[in-house]
Amino acid sequence: MTMIPIGAEAVATAIDARSHGGVVLVAIDGMGGSGKSTLATALAELRGAVVVHGDDFYRPMDPEERAGLEPEEGYHRYFDWQRLREEVLVPLAAARDAAYRRYDWATGALAPDESHAVSASGVVVVEGVYTARPELADYYDLIVYVDTPRVESMRRLRERGDDHGPIDWESRWRLAEEHYLALTRPRERAHLVVCGH
DSSP states (O other), X not given: OOOOOTTHHHHHHHHHHHOOSSEEEEEEEESTTSSHHHHHHHHHHHHOOXXXXXXXXXXXXXXXXXXXXXXXXXXXXXXXXXXHIIIIIHHHHTTOOEEEOOEETTTTEEOTTOOEEEOSSEEEEEESTTTTOHHHHTTOSEEEEEEOOHHHHHHHHHHHTOOOOSSOHHHHHHHHHHHHHHXXXXXXXXXXXXXXX
16 A cells, blocks of 8 residues: 555645646645655556656756856756756647656766657646746646755655765755745745645
């Protein structure tokens, strides 16, 4: 038996209310380690949602260049929101099927021989930090923010042991993430806020 996270039923109900016969686009944003992926997986089970991961849209970049980015620059450059918009959100919003290549964390480049198709029907969940940034917000039918205490999200990330590359993740990525949260306030812009702990 799969455990459904707190808030998943409320999100599923909100999705149902926005269903209009075509594709329903949902963004799930929040801090790293907040529970976004867990919620997206639950929605795949509850509503048959197709999940697009924001981590697949990390921007290929020279490691030295990446290491030199300040938090504001990291907010603008780590995540390739333009590619997400053009390859996924624009076609789906126009009722056309979409296809994208994912960022390959092992090579630091886009996976050359892969194409992930997304049908313009049903529920499509785009989950990840930065996915509800203001430039993308109007494409979504529903924006969900997963609210988890910073201490808990950091505990989960450390427990997970993700390899974020040669630079100190907490002093780079996390500061860029916090810059994004403070600047664009996705929690306040969300249609629905759910508890991630």
